[in-house]
Amino acid sequence: MKILGFIIQKEFIQIIRNRALLPMMTLLPIIQLIILSNAASNEVKNVNLVIVEKDYSESSRLLIRKINANDRISIVKTTFNSKDAFDHLQANKADIVLEIPSDFEKDYRRGEQPKLQMLVNAINGQQSTVGSGYLKNIISSFNLELIEEVAPLTSGSQLTISSRNWYNPEINYPHFMAPGILAELTALLTIVLSAMNVVREREIGTIEQINVTPIKKWQFIVGKLVPFLCIGMVLLTVGLIASKLIFDIPIRGNIGLIFFYAIFNLIAVLGLGLLISNFADTQQQAIFVAFFFVIIFVLMCGLFTPIDSMPKWAQKLTIPNPLAHFISVSRKVLMKGSGFWDIRWEFIYTIILAVVFNTLAIWSYRKRI
Amino acid sequence: MHSETIIQVNGLTKRFGDFTAVNEITFKVDKGEIFGFLGANGAGKTTAIKMLIGLSKPTKGSGKVAGFDIEKQAEHVKKNIGYMSQKFSLYDDLTPKENIRFYGGIYGLSRNEIKTKTKEILEELDLKSVANKTVVSLPLGWKQRLAFAISMVHDPDIVFLDEPTGGVDPKVRREFWETIYQASEKGRTVFVTTHYMDEAEYCDRVSIMVAGKIEALDTPNNLKQQFNATSMDEVFLKLAR
Known part of the structure; x- marks a missing residue:
């Protein structure tokens, strides 16, 4: 135990003397939080629409006015020429082309169900599904109004669905992103720092000196782990305060639960970092391998794409991804106010990961070649 | 004269794939000796030393250092030896x-022992004025002497020095050897590898490695007689050829 104390003390002195580390721990997370929470948005705020108007009737004009009133859809052009509209689509100037056929009003009055055509530029899936969703909503409400107008007597029994958004009523995007990004930042920075650490000692040659001392392997690994765990906790605290101050994120659950969970999560992530460090000969190698994991972790952690919409096998792959659990926990606790029982599986998986990664790290650390 | 054997090696061999870095070397070092371990670049000195200090597993052969088996009791060996490598082992x-x-801490010294050791080392090396400056700002010669002192912080029986005087001027080298003598006078065994043949003259006994084998082992004077040479330089050149 005493020996461990000396290692931790030395690591802390080195961390504090490292001039690059302090800004990395404070400024970096805040900057990333601000930029990513606002910018990395899946929200579709502007859909460019070209309308091919072939009817020129009262009804078609009413529909266009209704569409125009929506602030998320901007009508780039209204034309009677289909070719012109397709050119806009081809040139990426339009996301959606809506064609109103001639005789639209006439057919409608006759009760013949006229067909509106919607051509969607589906290169950007998100933009196209959400955009066409907006448009469909407008058209169906337009439809309802028309029905009422045409047949006010038959519309007595209408089924209406009303929905409310729980946990994030205004669908505030930063509220959803910030807790996730916070978890991501904490985990990523610590994995990179720890992955570089042991290799750095190997590069300078000090590790050889340590290997000729009777130090135990677990002492060495734990001695490396504890200081980075502290850095991770500092990062998390800085990030939480920043998100509260800047985005006013809701903190509905017990904040202590997040910190308690974060300890296990960081131990898991750091174990992986140290494991990488053991196998790398240079800091460059370590960084590349760490990035390989980081990219997979980030893309499959549920931050940018929901895990529920991944194929089954990919969903299984998120189980050994500590980041996915961290994000899930921070969203659940912060936004939903979940308690320990609600996040027990995250706890269980994370503890298993922590044990596995760290055992491997200790086992693979070779004092002797 | 010398009675107690502190290093004993029998047929020690290390192979990396097809390449035999150290080829069945056998020798003995007595307690209190300054033992020079000479050889050209790539002759296998560093590999041999790494096997002795428990950093590298021998492919074949056996050895005992400070009474412990280097293969099975490497961690016990480590408690009783000091090591200073060519690369610097200090934290800049x-x-x-x-x-x-x-280093005192990870060798298991108590806080009090560390305090007295620190005082002793800083005084002996006259480093008090820079005691609180980072090592990076020290001249190379000071760093080497500090590294040497630190390798003996836990009072080991033997200290292994792997080319300790690389890259410093003759005056600093001379000073460094004075500290080696001081350590030896305290009864410590010094096992040192070097390229400098004038340093070989300072050793009690010298072994010369050529292509993984020990080709000669004796006192510098006997070696000179044996090879009919006037200096160790000549002995080395005759052997290395």
């Missing part, structure tokens, strides 16, 4: 004091 971003504390 720590001060001399912190370096001493760290």
Whole structure:
């Protein structure tokens, strides 16, 4: 135990003397939080629409006015020429082309169900599904109004669905992103720092000196782990305060639960970092391998794409991804106010990961070649 | 004269794939000796030393250092030896004091022992004025002497030095050898590898490795007679050829 104390003390002195580390721990997370929470948005705020108007009737004009009133859809052009509209689509100037056929009003009055055509530029899936969703909503409400107008007597029994958004009523995007990004930042920075650490000692040659001392392997690994765990906790605290101050994120659950969970999560992530460090000969190698994991972790952690919409096998792959659990926990606790029982599986998986990664790290650390 | 054997090696061999770095070397070192371990670059000195200090597993052969088997009791060997490598083992971003504390700490010294050791080392090396400056700012010669002192922070029976005087001027080298003599006078065994043949003359006994084998082993004077040479330089050149 005493020996461990000396290692931790030395690591802390080195961390504090490292001039690059302090800004990395404070400024970096805040900057990333601000930029990513606002910018990395899946929200579709502007859909460019070209309308091919072939009817020129009262009804078609009413529909266009209704569409125009929506602030998320901007009508780039209204034309009677289909070719012109397709050119806009081809040139990426339009996301959606809506064609109103001639005789639209006439057919409608006759009760013949006229067909509106919607051509969607589906290169950007998100933009196209959400955009066409907006448009469909407008058209169906337009439809309802028309029905009422045409047949006010038959519309007595209408089924209406009303929905409310729980946990994030205004669908505030930063509220959803910030807790996730916070978890991501904490985990990523610590994995990179720890992955570089042991290799750095190997590069300078000090590790050889340590290997000729009777130090135990677990002492060495734990001695490396504890200081980075502290850095991770500092990062998390800085990030939480920043998100509260800047985005006013809701903190509905017990904040202590997040910190308690974060300890296990960081131990898991750091174990992986140290494991990488053991196998790398240079800091460059370590960084590349760490990035390989980081990219997979980030893309499959549920931050940018929901895990529920991944194929089954990919969903299984998120189980050994500590980041996915961290994000899930921070969203659940912060936004939903979940308690320990609600996040027990995250706890269980994370503890298993922590044990596995760290055992491997200790086992693979070779004092002797 | 010397009675107690502190290093004993029998047929020690290390192979990396097809390449035999160290080929069945056998020798003995007595307690209190300054033992020079000579050889050209790539002759296998560093590999041999790494097997002795428990950093590398021998492919074949056996050895005992400070009474412990180098294969099975490597961790016990480590408690009783000091080691200073060609690369610097000091932490550049720590001060001399912190370096001493760290290495003393991981060798299991108590806080009090570390305190007295620190004082002793700083006084002996006249490093008091820079005790709280980071090591990176020290001249190379000071760093080497500090590294040497730190390798003996836990009072080991034997200290292994792997080319300790690389890259410094003759005056600093001379000073460094004075500290080696001081350590030897305290009864410590010094096992040193070097390229400098004038340094070989300072050793009690010298072995010369050529292509993984020990080709000669005796006192510098006997070697000179044996090879009909006037200096160790000549002995070395005759053997290396």
